[in-house]
Amino acid sequence: MKEVLRSLVRSAVADAAQRNVLAIADLDSVRLEISRTKDPRFGDYATNAALALAGATGKKPREVAAIIVDNLPVGQGMLERVEIAGPGFINFFLAGTVWQDVLRQVHQEKETYGHARESRAVRVLLEFVSANPTGPLHVGHGRGAAVGDTLARLLRASGYAVDTEYYVNDAGNQMKILGNSLLHRYREVVGEQITFPENHYRGDYVVEMASELVGTPLGRRLASMPETEAVEACAQYACDRILSGIEDDLAAFGVTYDAYFRERRLHESGALVQALEALRDRGKVEDKEGAMWFAMEGEADEKDRVLVRATGEPTYFAADVAYHQDKLRRGYDLLIDIWGADHHGYVPRVRAAVSALGYSPDVLRVLLVQFVTLVREGMKISMSTRSGEFVTLREVLEEVGPDAARFFFLTKRCDSHLDFDLDLAKRQSKDNPVYYVQYAHARVSSIFRIAAERGIDATMTDPDLTVLSLPEEQKLVKHLADYPDVIVEAADALEPHRVTFYLMDLAELFHGYYHDNKVLTEDSSVKKARLYLVEAVRQVVANGLDILGVTAPERM
RNA sequence: GCGCCCGUAGCUCAGUUGGAUAGAGCAACGGACUUCUAAUCCGUAGGUCACAGGUUCGAAUCCUGUCGGGCGUGCCA
Numbered sequence: 001m002k003e004v005l006r007s008l009v010r011s012a013v014a015d016a017a018q019r020n021v022l023a024i025a026d027l028d029s030v031r032l033e034i035s036r037t038k039d040p041r042f043g044d045y046a047t048n049a050a051l052a053l054a055g056a057t058g059k060k061p062r063e064v065a066a067i068i069v070d071n072l073p074v075g076q077g078m079l080e081r082v083e084i085a086g087p088g089f090i091n092f093f094l095a096g097t098v099w100q101d102v103l104r105q106v107h108q109e110k111e112t113y114g115h116a117r118e119s120r121a122v123r124v125l126l127e128f129v130s131a132n133p134t135g136p137l138h139v140g141h142g143r144g145a146a147v148g149d150t151l152a153r154l155l156r157a158s159g160y161a162v163d164t165e166y167y168v169n170d171a172g173n174q175m176k177i178l179g180n181s182l183l184h185r186y187r188e189v190v191g192e193q194i195t196f197p198e199n200h201y202r203g204d205y206v207v208e209m210a211s212e213l214v215g216t217p218l219g220r221r222l223a224s225m226p227e228t229e230a231v232e233a234c235a236q237y238a239c240d241r242i243l244s245g246i247e248d249d250l251a252a253f254g255v256t257y258d259a260y261f262r263e264r265r266l267h268e269s270g271a272l273v274q275a276l277e278a279l280r281d282r283g284k285v286e287d288k289e290g291a292m293w294f295a296m297e298g299e300a301d302e303k304d305r306v307l308v309r310a311t312g313e314p315t316y317f318a319a320d321v322a323y324h325q326d327k328l329r330r331g332y333d334l335l336i337d338i339w340g341a342d343h344h345g346y347v348p349r350v351r352a353a354v355s356a357l358g359y360s361p362d363v364l365r366v367l368l369v370q371f372v373t374l375v376r377e378g379m380k381i382s383m384s385t386r387s388g389e390f391v392t393l394r395e396v397l398e399e400v401g402p403d404a405a406r407f408f409f410l411t412k413r414c415d416s417h418l419d420f421d422l423d424l425a426k427r428q429s430k431d432n433p434v435y436y437v438q439y440a441h442a443r444v445s446s447i448f449r450i451a452a453e454r455g456i457d458a459t460m461t462d463p464d465l466t467v468l469s470l471p472e473e474q475k476l477v478k479h480l481a482d483y484p485d486v487i488v489e490a491a492d493a494l495e496p497h498r499v500t501f502y503l504m505d506l507a508e509l510f511h512g513y514y515h516d517n518k519v520l521t522e523d524s525s526v527k528k529a530r531l532y533l534v535e536a537v538r539q540v541v542a543n544g545l546d547i548l549g550v551t552a553p554e555r556m
Numbered sequence: 557g558c559g560c561c562c563g564u565a566g567c568u569c570a571g572u573u574g575g576a577u578a579g580a581g582c583a584a585c586g587g588a589c590u591u592c593u594a595a596u597c598c599g600u601a602g603g604u605c606a607c608a609g610g611u612u613c614g615a616a617u618c619c620u621g622u623c624g625g626g627c628g629u630g631c632c633a
Contacts, residue, residue: 002572035572038579048575051613061613086576087613132633174633291631302559302629309631316633344560345628370561371626412569415561417626419568424582428595431582439595447592454592482572489572501570504580515588515597534592556595 001102002034002045002485004078005092009034009049012071022067023057036482043083043091044478050088061088099474100465102481106536107460114484114543116159123161125327126152128338129250130167133243134178135203139372140340142253142393143418146409146549147369148338149255150496153547158491163258163332167323170239171263172316177201179235185210186222186234209241249394253402254549266322272314275322275357276307284356294321294353301348321353328359336494341368341415367494369414375421400425403550407434410500410548433504437541438553440507444538445554447519451531456520460535463528472513473533479506483540487547496548503544510537 009032016022032049050065057064065084074082081093106113128148131141148164155162169175181201188194189210196202213219218237222230243260250256266272279285279294286295290310294317296303307318327335335354339346347366355361374381374391381391396405404425411433412418430436451458468477483502490498519530542552 031573033572033575035575037576039576042576046576051575054613089576134633169633172633289631293631306631311631313631315631341561342627343633346633347560368561416569417562421568430596432595433581435595439593443593443596450592485572493573497570498572501580508580511596512598514592515594518592520592556593 001481003488005034005045005047006032008072008079009047009068009090012068013049013053015071016067022053022059022064024053036485037091042085042089043081043093045092045094046085046089047092048089050084050090054088064088065090096466099477099481100468102477103465103532103536106480106539107532110539111543111546113539114487115157116488119159119161122334123163123332124155124334124336125163125165125330125332126155126336126338127165127167127327129255130169131246132169132174133239133246134174134201135242136205137246137249137393139374139391139393139396139420140369142396142405143372143409144338144340144369145250145253145255145393146406147367147414147496149253150406150410150499150548151336151338151367151494153549154487154491154496154499157487157547160491165327166257166260168243168260168262169316169319170243171267171319172313175235175239176231178206178238179231179233181206182209182213182234182238183222183230186213186219189214190219205242205245206238209238212241213237249392249397252397253393254406261323261326263319263323266319266326267314271326272319272322275325276314276318278325279307279321279353279356282356282358294349294356296352301352305349317349317353320350321357324350324354324364325357328354328357328363333363335364336367337364338367338369341370344368365494367414370417372409372418372420375419376423380419396420396422403438404432404434406549407437407500410497413495413497433500434550435556436511437503437507437545438550439556440510441538441541441545441552442554442556443510443514444534444541447531447534449555451520454520456527458531460532463532464525465529465532467526467529468533470517472509472516473530476506476509476513476533476537479509480536480540483544499544499547503541503548506537506541506544510534510541 013022013024013032017024032047032052034045034047037043037046050068051061054061054064059067062084065088068090069082069084072082073079078095078098079092080095083091083093085091109115126148128151129137129141129145131137137145152162152164177200180197184194184196184200185207188196189207213222218233222233225233247260266275276285276292284295285307286293286304291306292308293304294307296305305317306315307321308314324335337350347368350366351361351364354364374396393405399422400408408420408425409418424432425434426432428435430439448458468474486498486502490496514534517530519527519534521527521530545552
């Protein structure tokens with residue numbers, strides 16, 4: 001809707017400019033904002049165009065507004081009335097037929113309502129979670145998974161070609177530590193005396209894996225292997241085992257990936273070495289103190305960073321440079337990385353690397369997801385990764401279910417800390433926003449069930465929509481009209497939480513309407529129109545929940 | 557010390573990329589079920605947008621400084 005109005009304003013300005021009533025040098029560079037009005041007295045939509053253009057034209061905002069209004073097709077088609085208000089806002093009052101057309105459009109487009117009609121020529125690689133395969137996913141990863149997966153759905157709905165990827169850190173020192181942890185636990189399980197090393201993985205899951213190994217061919221061979229080989233074998237086993245557990249947890253959460261990308265591949269294929277050479281060719285590498293450094297001079301990060309240690313081992317940063325280069329070489333136009341907020345210091349480094357490789361640093365966008373605190377009975381549950389005492393994503397899923405978990409993770413902006421109230425997530429009342437929204441869907445479904453039981457004709461062919469004259473009905477329809485704009489704006493801003501808030505508002509409008517008005521009334525034309533309306537509500541709720549990856553139940 | 561994020565009603569948070577009179581939910585108080593699901597709805601009350609300056613037609617939003625909270629600042633990941 002906003003796009004339609006924007007083009008009306010744009011052509012009005014262009015017409016005025018052509019007739020020399022308005023002097024605009026470069027219209028394309030001016031950003032014309034169309035916004036929804038808060039107060040119905042200001043119409044349905046408003047634009048600040050006149051305020052934005054005033055400076056460039058040398059006229060007063062209200063004069064510019066008057067010129068624009070003169071060139072708008074008022075009274076014909078969608079614009080019923082237009083007013084100039086305040087400092088120079090132009091308020092649009094839309095014709096009733098516009099809103100009726102919105103309802104028809106929802107019925108026509110069904111599950112694609114709100115989706116972009118045309119695809120955008122932008123290939124996106126969205127990388128998220130990418131937790132190290134050294135232990136099960138915890139709730140913090142769950143938030144990243146919910147944000148990432150929803151963002152993927154959102155961007156696809158907006159016409160982007162999106163691939164999702166999980167980067168597996170299956171190389172390097174921590175794999176050795178993981179393997180060594182498992183080896184020690186294995187020896188412990190088979191009765192040897194061990195002292196568990198410092199800074200190793202103490203979680204119960206390592207002990208469980210050790211028990212699994214007893215009696216297996218690998219387990220029997222471990223005793224006779226040289227130490228480094230045994231550690232390597234244990235690392236391999238533990239990594240694969242943990243990674244498949246992570247995949248299972250994500251699947252239970254409704255998250256699947258287009259690809260898992262293994263870091264090991266970068267080492268084995270020579271891509272890592274090539275990436276470092278590319279940096280060196282561009283003069284971005286400096287050798288000092290026995291190590292190879294990424295030279296930050298002229299780049300965005302504050303100091304030089306080591307790429308290859310004096311021991312000859314590459315750092316994780318080196319692998320990340322190679323990984324991002326690999327992504328870009330695969331032809332993606334936009335890379336989106338979703339990281340935990342504790343990695344924020346890493347952003348300028350990777351961005352500088354992308355830039356040093358000859359790409360615009362803008363091709364990389366990093367979303368930082370803040371921490372999650374679990375709350376039970378009003379008390380925060382303390383978590384400490386170090387001691388191995390953390391609440392896993394699996395446990396939360398088993399307690400509250402994937403729908404509530406996903407929805408809750410999306411009730412805040414990413415960059416805001418999230419308190420996840422487990423009791424609230426399980427509660428079956430309006431306090432719980434998941435149920436509140438899902439219930440709106442179930443209620444509409446219920447109306448149609450009852451209608452079928454009563455033998456009411458609920459076919460949706462061309463009802464007279466002019467009978468939908470109640471203010472609540474108008475508000476509902478106008479909110480349905482907002483949905484495509486919300487999708488576009490949420491996608492552009494990379495802010496999936498906007499969809500969540502939209503749905504809560506829609507559910508609120510619907511519940512209020514439902515409470516005060518009967519859909520299955522005696523008056524058959526009203527009944528038909530209201531069925532048409534609530535079905536459209538159901539459809540949009542379903543579409544929005546689908547973006548969030550949350551089910552839309554027909555009964556609750 | 558330096559860097560990033562945050563600071564909005566008692567609590568948890570929105571705020572349409574700088575717009576018109578700053579909004580919800582929870583908690584509190586008062587109401588509504590012979591109904592298509594009360595898993596719901598309606599009403600009341602609640603504010604120095606942390607603080608101080610600046611930028612302009614206009615600031616919760618942008619810039620500077622101060623205070624407070626979180627996180628970084630490794631040849632760790």
